[in-house]
Amino acid sequence: MALHFELVTPEKLVLAQDVHMVVVPGAEGEFGVLEGxxxxxxTVKDGVLKVYDRDGAEPRLIPVEGGFAEVSEAGLTVLAEKAG
Incomplete structure (x- = not known):
């Protein structure tokens, strides 16, 4: 099973895929999100999203500036002011 992850900016859908885990730079500190x-x-502070495609993989690093993160039954959505 995998976590459905979407990264969206006001301009475009940056990334939408199933991943193992995402670490988000939250306003109160980093937090990791797995399926379930x-x-x-x-809120998301300026920093770097760490996207792990599979367990044990090196993360892809995606710089983000501000925004919000929502975890729901559908997965994780990060609405960033800027990404990439």
Whole structure:
């Protein structure tokens, strides 16, 4: 099973795929999201998303600036002011 992850900016859908885990730079500190995570919302601070395609893989690093992250039954959506 995998976590469905979407990264969206006001201009475009940057990434939409199933991944193992994403680490998000939240306003209160970094948090990791795996499939089945409890639903919640958080603001995102300027930093780097770490996207792990599979367990044990090196993360892809995606710079982001501000926004919100929402974890739901559908997966993780990060709405960033800027990404990439």
């Amino acid at each position: 995570h409890a639903p919640f919302m958080s």
